[in-house]
Amino acid sequence: MDNAIALSNVSKAFGKFRAVDDLSLNVPRGAMFGLLGPNGAGKTTTIRMIMNITAPDSGEIRILGQPMDRQMQNRIGYLPEERGLYRKMKVIDHLYFLAAIKEVGREEARQRISGWLDKMELRPWLNKKVDELSKGMQQKIQFIATIVHDPDILILDEPFSGLDPINVALMREYFLEFRGRGKTIIFCTHVLEQAEKLCDEITLMARSKKILSGSMKELKRRYSQDLLRIAMDASLEEVRTLPGVADAKAVDGTFVVGLVPGTDRREFLRRTLDRFRIDAFSQKEPELEEIYIDAVRSAGIEERTIE
């Protein structure tokens, strides 16, 4: 299989704390890959290992089929979650500097930077200091810096945090365009709705471990089996006590019912019809969040957002 990034059995501990525990994952070339999970799940540590900022204690990381080395660093564009710029530098000097540390020649850098400045309508700000720019503009500069060396792989850690909706839409467009050119994107976030809209492959992490991975379509199909939307004349309490129901909630006058895995749906409906009137019923496509919660539960991990 042709993978842009492949991790096999990678672990990383900080003292007694295991930040990443026996993680294996494959990012296919050309994928929009979501690395998801709550804060403290080990996403940033994983990315730092991919970026060769910290080294794994054990396991192997291969980038574009080769072990990570310094040359490889130049083929990845990385937008960290903790990001900023030198405040006193002029925009144009800053961009040249960030290109230079990726070993992009001056002329090449000039052309690329020029193209992006026009595209993002930043040209009037060229000779301003970073200080004088709005937060959104600074984010744009950071994005240009991430791709100025025309990387094959783009790693974006919470790329939308702090952006207004217009810029979120704009950024998403750039990401899609980037992928359209056959490049690979790893998108790292704890906001599942964002990932749901963008990603075609995901890996879910919780408490340092991978708990779920696969293509978005396949996951949704797999999990939709157990999820029903029913409109009926019963109380939520009554629905919850029906045999075969794992969980239920009331949504807009209907109930979203999660069945115990392996429950026969027809059998369940027949038994329910004996007791209540059913007005409508449909199979519900699960949201990523529901898949996630389910996966966390079945992995036997208490869901926690703070490590």
Added chain:
Amino acid sequence: MNWRKTFAVVRREYVERVRTKSFWVATLLIPILFLGYVAIQIAISKKTGGERQIVVIDMTGKLYAPLVKELADVEAKQKANASGTKGPHWNLVERPAGADLAATKEDLRKQVLAKKINGYLILDPAKLEKDEVEYYSTTVSDFIALNQLQSATGRIWMRQKMAARGLPTDLAKEIETRMDLKPFKVTEKGIAEEKGAGIIAALVLLVLMYSTFFMYGYQVMRGTIEEKSSRIVEIIVASVRPTELMLGKIIGIGLVGLTQYFVWSLVAMNMSLPAIAPLLSSSELGIPHLPVSMLGYFMLFFLLGYFLYASVYTMIAAPFNTDQEAQQLAMIPMILIIGGIAVYPAVMNDPSGGAALFFSLFPFTASLIMFLRTAVSEPPAWQILLSIGIMLATTAALAWFAGRIYRVGILMYGKKPTIPEIIRWARYSPGKAPQPAVKAG
């Protein structure tokens, strides 16, 4: 080590600093202030003077007249000599002690405070027997004037004693000698008359080196902290190794320092600025001619000391997110640097003594003190080489340690780490950086 990337960092650190207005203001203002200070000093020393209104209570009844004459003679001699320092013009008035000396003194004290007179001198035989005279004034720090008064009273008192023994006064004049000690510095190359200018130059350079350690060491610290507080550091280390970033920063800022020195030496070479030149050339305090060897040693020991202290400052900066947090530890290099300048008088007194040797080998004072020793004496070559060796070894060890702390520290946000934690970081193997950026949320 990727030099292309390191160079990009060096270039950024250098260009961004040299471009700032504050750099040029400091670079140009310091020599101007310095020259202005020298010029004022010279002007003051030439003009000294003015008048001193003094009341003399001569309880011997024999010394007042000779004192007036003696001071007038001194003034006449000074006037004849165009260059050289000049004392004040003394206006003496005699006043009897009166019945109650205490009351007279009290009255004079009031006159001094009312600024009617500058001071009063009491020639008391009892005190004179012990070779003492008392002088009362609001200012007792004008050394040139006090010195004159002291030697004048000394001379007349000596003559008085000789006359009392029946010796002729012209004999007194003959045996009165003020010995002029002419120092000659013996070096390997020969013997040279030491006029003091070389020593003044060495001290000026010493102060310069001392203050640039502070200035540029502090900039290394600020720069490192700024990268963390502005959150750019992770973007950088995704392309540049922490070691390269650290080294690039230290070299870049060091070059800024050299640039400043370069500008200063240009200014010094063009010292014939019309306004000051006449003042300087006619004075013993004139800008001394700097021997090439002194400048060579200066550059050498500046660079050695700078790299040493830059490593210390990097080490201090890496764990922290704000200048305030680092401030406490920044006291350490500060005390060490001040220590270097504080021991210099001892070294001047005995440049080949035990203390001088110790401080010129102790790595944190070595750059300042070994430079001073090479300027005022000729330390043996083995001592110079040993000092350089110790500094290089210390710098290598510090840079290694700083690099390890830096590597971990630059990715640490959140709470301020404790010293034991910081030391633990250094023990992590390169593959085992501890948990970066514990996030809340």
